[in-house]
Amino acid sequence: MELDDHFDLVVVGTGVTESIVAAAAARVGKSVLHLDANDHYGNEWASLSFSQINEWCKRLNHAVSSDQTMPDHSELSGEESIIDCSENFVTIFNCSMIDYSLKEQRDDDGENPNENRDRQWTFEKLTENDRRFSIDLCPRLLFSRGSMVDILVQSNISRYLEFKPLTRLLSYLKESRELIDVPCSRADVFSNKLISVIEKRILMRFMTECIDQTNISQQLEGFEERPFKEFLKSKDLSEVLQQFIINAVAMVDENETTENAMVGVNRFLSSLGRFGNTPFILPLYGSGEIPQAFCRLCAVFGGTYCLKRSLNGIIVDTNSKVTHVITNNQRIKCEYLVTSLSQTPKCMLPEKLSYTVLSKAVFISNGSVKPSNKEESSFFRLAADEEIDHAVYVLEVGNDIHVAPKGVFIVYCWCLSKNEDAKKDLLPVAKKLFDFSCSENSSKPKLLWSCYYNQKFVDCSNNFEMKIKSAFVVSPPMNELDYDFAISEARQIFSTMFPDSEFLPRAPDPDEIVFDDLLVDASENAMH
Known part of the structure; x- marks a missing residue:
């Protein structure tokens, strides 16, 4: 040409x-x-x-x-x-792809999620549904009042796209090792059964104070450079509420300065309620x-x-x-x-x-990491712990936004890399989310396919x-x-x-x- x-x-x-x-x-x-x-x-x-x-x-x-x-x-x-x-x-380098739906031998970690498992989703069936998959190399969420939404609306490019709200935010509780829903609206807060009535009132008071910029600025005095967790403790927030706010709202480490963490809190709150219950939207396909x-x-x-x-x-x-x-x-x-x-x-x-090296992983599973009576899109942040060196973003999507066949879910994980080895960085996350025990009674979904890779930034x-x-x-x-x-x-x-x-x-x-x-x-x- x-x-x-x-x-x-x-x-x-x-x-x-x-x-x-x-x-x-x-x-x-x-x-x-x-x-x-x-x-x-x-x-x-x-x-x-x-x-x-x-x-x-x-x-x-x-x-x-x-x-x-x-x-x-x-x-x-x-x-x-x-x-x-x-x-x-x-x-992009160090790519490792594992097909759990087909392999019978154990992988190099001594795990075999295939033993005694439901073979409904074979590699052949995944391939037959090839065009129904739309797997992101760079998954993203859009804040409802973020810069991308602004530019799409301002330029009128939004007419070429379709979006749906992210349906739920989750939080991973270290003690119980379970994922729980994070309440985003007043109705969510008061219908939540995991926090007490007193905790609900304290949480609503804190959110209201954060929205009032003049009031919250006065209360921040003396805490600006101190860890965010200390500020939250001073507001009488329980440990569960602190984890909600640190990981799901501010999306920072607990030792981040209060001044920096509040930037994330304000961004989160300003996007709430514009297009849905959560502050995020996702592009279809x-x-x-x-x-x-x-x-x-x-x-x-x-x-x-x-x-x-x-x-x-x-x-x-x-x-x-x-x-x-x-x-x-x-x-x-x-x-x-x-x-x-x-x-x-x-x-x-x-x-x-x-x-800087990033570690990324794509997982395809036969169920949601948190089952629901409907297909949902979910997001949460896993804080660093004794198994995970850096905080990890986790996004789960499926047929709800037309990126996978019905009943199949795509889970994305990404974080800063410590070892320049994506599998080493993110396999512990996979073991938190998916069933590696070969148990027929596990509440966790089975892993069908995975891909790990590193990327230089x-x-x-x-x-x-x-x-x-x-x-x-x-x-x-x-x-x-x-x-x-x-x-x-x-x-x-x-x-x-x-x-x-x-x-x-x-x-x-x-x-x-x-x-x-x-x-x-x-x-x-x-x-x-």
């Missing part, structure tokens, strides 16, 4: 940040070429079918050297040089729908999309400024280049990059010393719930390239777009 020979902006990688930048540029009239070496949208933020994630994991474990050839130097002028793009920076929605807007406003297409080379002038890119041996002029870190040539980056928004100018490298997903960091980075990149342009103004609906006095249905230009 022959492309135009000039674009204002070339974007490589269809992750969230890259897609926001591409959409924002196209929206203000810039010509955009958006490439991705993958055969799907989303890059590290994608949602994959069951067969796709199996293939994705196999590719990671059997990586082969690039078959790209170095572009021809003969057409370069004396003032140009070329950057070889055949070797990229690797962000998976978080991979988010970057695709921004790509769709970019395409509507003239962006050109090519999947399974990567850069062969980058041409720079004597000032180390990008002037052209080469893809499929075609030379294309551009003013700016934006690339995801995972599709950035290593030679463009500093020799030593400081990074590099803060590219720090403007590390780039070797070439007019090029921007985008950070991979970080350890957060919402999309705050990705949006902030996209704004920063866009404002640097186009300082006089508005960032994602509202997009008109199709019937509002008029060119040359003719009504044009913009959806005709959308991606198929």
Whole structure:
């Protein structure tokens, strides 16, 4: 496919940040070429079918050297040089996939969840339901009054998406080793049977005080730099209520400073009641729908999309400024280049990059970690303990948001890594949530399939010393719930390239777009 020979902006990688930048540029009239070496949208933020994630994991474990050839130097002028793009920076590694639905032998941990178990969900049956799975590589929750919801509404991109509220928040009680529902509304508080009438009144009083910013600011005096747990104790909150607030509301460690923890409390409370009982909403069909929605807007406003297409080379002038890119041996002029870190040539980056390693896991089970009379989406935070080195986010979703067949649940876990070994970090979590005892009477669900992997996070928004100018490298997903960091980075990149342009103004609906006095249905230009 022959492309135009000039674009204002070339974007490589269809992750969230890259897609926001591409959409924002196209929206203000810039010509955009958006490439991705993958055969799907989303890059590290994608949602994959069951067969796709199996293939994705196999590719990671059997990586082969690039078959790209170095572009021809003969057409370069004396003032140009070329950057070889055949070797990229690797962000995802150490992938381990285990199929419990099929294996009979014990795994390397001496466990076999398969013995004497219900064989209803075999690997073949999971594969037969392949297209009913939408498995996130980067699961996310959206605060109802968070930055992503704001930008989706402001830009009118929300019309490309559908959402449902997260139906319940849970809390893991260390003493009883059980998951319990966290009351989010006044009605929930007073109908909760696990806390006493006195505790209910104390909890409601605390929440009311937190909403009153003037009042709570006065009460914080002297506690700002002290551990949050000390502040909660001073409010006469019981141990159970303290765990509710620390893990489910503030979502911090108990020794976090009170001032920092209250930021999380305020964020939680401000999002309550906008779209549902909890402060969170989830996109139907998976978080991979988010970057695709921004790509769709970019395409509507003239962006050109090519999947399974990567850069062969980058041409720079004597000032180390990008002037052209080469893809499929075609030379294309551009003013700016934006690339995801995972599709950035290593030679463009500093020799030593400081990074944080995240551990991630995807589990598929035959039941919910907390059974209910209806299918629900659930979220909770497991605090660090003697078995878990770092606090772990846990999200369970299923047929309720159209990401799995009925009766099957997907559980995501992610945390900071201590050992750069996702399985070592998160297997203890799996053993808390799933039945590894081979007991027929276990109340825990059976594990059908799992995938562990590690991911490097590099803060590219720090403007590390780039070797070439007019090029921007985008950070991979970080350890957060919402999309705050990705949006902030996209704004920063866009404002640097186009300082006089508005960032994602509202997009008109199709019937509002008029060119040359003719009504044009913009959806005709959308991606198929």
